[in-house]
Amino acid sequence: MNYQALFEQIKKKKSFLCVGLDSDIKKIPSHLLDTEDPVFEFNKEIVDATAEFTVAYKPNIAFYECRGAQGWNSLEKTVNYIKEKYPEIFLIADAKRGDIGNTSKMYASAFLENMPFDSITVAPYMGEDSVTPFLEYENKWVILLALTSNKGAFDLQFFQEGEQKLFEKVLEKSQDWGTKENMMYVVGATKAEMLGGIRKIAPDHFLLVPGVGAQGGSLQEVAKYGMNESCGLLVNSSRGVIFADTSENFAKVAGEKAKELQLEMEDLLKEKSVL
């Protein structure tokens, strides 16, 4: 999916919501546990209930990988289901991979070739040749970690050379590797006030913003400092949507939560004259 198609979808759905499919088998409603593939059944119902309000889905791969080959099957079935039924929706493999060149190439083929993901999150520590193999697929994206939402972000990401912090170096340096058409950045909502500075370095790139809701970030703050004229934001909510209810009503409640977020986003898009 290219930049323009993503922007068109945002305008059409009046939403920049990404739903995180962090589908922990220990947290899904118990009535699903008797089905053949509980995680896939859960995801399918969540997706059907939320797709109308959502422009992206982001399975965090850890929640699948921890179940081995079985988890891998649930993941493949989930993304194939989404791509077939909702081909307009942007798919993010939240994998945080990154290795030397010939190995990153293998990871790229796993997610961008063998599975229909549009994008993958990548860790920047190993530099250019660990990132560029993911950029070799047309209309596919790297979403590079810049400033993460967790407490540990302060351990290294604020390391400073002269006036420049490490996460700013990542934002700057990586623009030699990709463009706003094939690279986005992860910027945590828990540090929304820093989005202003980030927009000075990367004014046009999409930012994937986790940490709204359960992790404490505010959607208004994110839009205030981070939105650009093409919206330029994908804001993720995981637990706040998918585990809002754990009864047999879980999908309906998830849909309501997604709609609440969509309506809030619609207001923000109008306020910023994107719509």
Added chain:
Amino acid sequence: MNYQALFEQIKKKKSFLCVGLDSDIKKIPSHLLDTEDPVFEFNKEIVDATAEFTVAYKPNIAFYECRGAQGWNSLEKTVNYIKEKYPEIFLIADAKRGDIGNTSKMYASAFLENMPFDSITVAPYMGEDSVTPFLEYENKWVILLALTSNKGAFDLQFFQEGEQKLFEKVLEKSQDWGTKENMMYVVGATKAEMLGGIRKIAPDHFLLVPGVGAQGGSLQEVAKYGMNESCGLLVNSSRGVIFADTSENFAKVAGEKAKELQLEMEDLLKEKSVL
């Protein structure tokens, strides 16, 4: 496996060789392709031919993940086979994972609980809470990326605050999170001359050193600058051992290559009075 047991194995085998099971299905001998699980068959023969000379095996997870659930099965069978037949050998999941706390916990369970890995490579960018979930298992290890062997290492790892480079900050800061008993560092052999400086910051830790052989690093240099009184090194060779020959003789030749490296290592261990 604890520090002492690893050191005992090094002394017994007179070797600090780690064999990288980067078992690319496109490169394995063609006569294996008709078997039910060619990658597992390949690994089993490689392991049986090299175990005598080897203290660690390191499957790079990318080479399995790119084959989906099937690859995951080959990986599980491989590590279960090694752990059962050669329980003294240290198993490294070269996965370069790292995510926010509750997600890193899932990755930790995937590799350190559901599979019998002794250790996992972890990317440091997200800081403390992305690393510590892997440290909650007794006698299991984090192997943290410090200075990698690839060209891209120069993009960020040499970013400098005052007198300190980023990879030095990683070495220093992470010593608040783990000890020499549960943390090692990845330091590429292609930058062996820098091992002297690294030993000043981390004198006692084990270092996992990739990049000898195919990537151009020298074993002598690595031992000269990096060996300590408990050896303190695991030196990895992947392609140079496992793909040294691609005929039906592949395992025998891999065994010979591993033995060559072991003999060279024995000399170095004696030279440094570790044996």
